[in-house]
Amino acid sequence: MILKGNDLKKIGYTEGKVLGLALTIIEKEYATLLPADQLALLQHVKDDPAGYVHHEKLSPLATEMLKPADATLALEPHGKPYKIYGAEAIEECAIQQMDIASRLPITVAGALMPDAHQGYGLPIGGVLATKNAVIPYGVGVDIGCRMCLTLYDLPVTMLEDDKEALKKMLVNNTMFGQATFKRPKDHAIFERDEFSDIAVVKGLKDKAWRQIGSSGGGNHFVEFGIVDIPSVADALGLQPGKYLALLSHSGSRGLGATLAGHYTKIAMDVCKLPQEAKHLAWLDLDTEAGQEYWLAMNLAGDYASACHHQIHERMAVGLRSNPLVMVENxxxxxxxxxxxxxxxVIVHRKGATPAGKGVLGIIPGSMATPGFIVRGKGVSTSINSASHGAGRLMSRTKAKQTILPGHVNKVLKAAGVELIGSGLDEAPMAYKNIHEVMASQHELVDVLGTFMPKIVRMCGDERFKEVD
Known part of the structure; x- marks a missing residue:
């Protein structure tokens, strides 16, 4: 029998670094003892930590126990230097958030992408490398939010000739927000041990089952469009030309959002930070909570991937065509x-695309502007990262208050885009200029091809497209 956190909680230990440290020391130094003797030893240390301060093996545990329980951790007086890409288009509050993140005692390095804007804790577009610690709000609420692009060996003329059929295919095979499929497709993800080993994950299995294959609200989408490969792309195995393609953007649905909230609360309980930094609370990866979050985060990421794959599988059936290539990140x-x-190091990319040397990724624009298939150059000052999109130019509230539906419809018509459903907060003019964003990170990625949306479905007001 191996001791677990619940065993220690029964003798008075509480969730946090002390509990994790106790488990680590027992496993490393006292593995040969019977579980009852291990518990008895840890009980002695808990009852008299001062008596073990100089103990050869138990000193770190006793010292940690004697620290003031609610001591606020101080930020470093000076932050680690970090590179900002496209600083002229980044709002000051996002830079201020990155300044605070750079002063965390666990921070090793940072970078700010050109699509950056304000978020909770780490800004959207923020990249942060830490030492043996993970920040739930450094990952984000929508854990594993990702892009997935499939290219087909089908004529792009289908986008006009078979427009109504493709629109119907999107309506019948995609679900957004609260909507789910009446008969969800099964997936191997539900056989994962995390769904039985981690209590909070176990309680989310049914919800995850109901939502598999669907997409979230906000800026999530599924869209048909045209990929243009201008020159031979060995990394993609494609010849130059135009390809019919499907692009999706979504994350881990209710599973990821609930996990983010659950572990952020634990992090904020055990990692007391000054008010301005409280959303950057972290979990030490040597603790049970840290290990749990890491497993749960990876499960949520794999679940997000599974959702995308089911979306693309449904479309492949409708198109009666197997994909030529799939790119996702x-x-x-x-x-x-x-x-x-x-x-x-632990590299957090909150709204940032992995761009290690040779790594493929997708950087979308807006519903009326191109996205880009990219290959990373592995630039260390960006921590092997690039932007995750164009980035918001205005908040959702401001977009709804200031953008006119008629203006949006004219922009979409000029771009040749058919919109099935969306809200004004996702209008093209709510986003930064994607070409300027890409110009700000030309040293970070090579562009292998472009994707231009043509038939777009998002979560939003169905009446939006009908307003002139």
């Missing part, structure tokens, strides 16, 4: 990577 996630010195 997360942009709300944390990865274990190595820094320039070879040390392991």
């Amino acid at each position: 997360h942009h709300n996630f944390a990865w274990k990577e190595q820094d320039a010195s070879g040390e392991e």
Whole structure:
């Protein structure tokens, strides 16, 4: 039998670094003891930590126990330097958030992408490398939010000749927001041990089952369009030309959102930070909560991928065509990577695309502007990252208050885009100029091709497209 966190909680330990440290020391130093003897030893340390401060093996645990329970952790007086890409188009509040993140005692390095704007804790478009710690709000609420692009060997003339059939295909095979399929498709993801081993995850299995294959609200979409490959793309295995393609953008649905809230609360309980930094509370990966979050985060990321794959599988059936190639990437996630010195770091990309050397990714524009298939150059100052899109130019509230439906319809018509459903908060003019964003990060990625939306479905007011 191996001791678990619940065993220690029964003798008075509470969730946090102390509990995780106790489990680590027992496993490393006292694995040969019987579980009852291990518990008895940990009980002694808990009852008299001062008596173990100088103990050869238990000193770290005793020292941690004697620290003031609610001590606020101080930020570093000076933050780690970080590179800003496209600073002229980034709002000051996003830079201020990144300044605070750079002062965390766990921060190793940072970078700010040209699509950056204000978020909770880490700004959207913020990249942060930390030492042995993960920040739930550094990952984001929509864990594993990702892009997925499929190219088909079908004529792009279908977008006009078979427009109504393609629109019907989108309506029948995609669900957004609260809507779900009456008969969800099964998936191997539901056989994962996390759904039985982690209590909070176990309680979300039924909801995850209902939502599999669907997309969230907000800026999530599924759209048909044209991919243009201007020159031979060996990385894609494609010849130059135009291809019919399907692009989707969504995340881990209610599963990821609930996990983000649950573990953020735990992080804020055990990691007391000054008010301005409270949403940057982290979980030490040596603790049980940190390990749990890491497993749950990876499950949510894989679930998000499964949702996309089911969307694209449904479309492949309707199109009666197998995909030529698929490109996909997360942009709300944390990865274990190595820094320039070879040390392991935890890289948070909150609204940022992985752009390590040779890594493929998708950077979308808006519903009326192109997206880009990119290959990373592996630039260390960006922590091997690039933007995850154009980035918002105005808040959702401001967009709804100031953008006129008639103006949007004219822009869409000029771009040759058919919109099935959306809201004014997703109008093209609510976003930054994608061409300027790409110009600001030309040193970070090579562009292999472009994707131009032609038939777009999002979560929103169906009447929007009918207003002139």
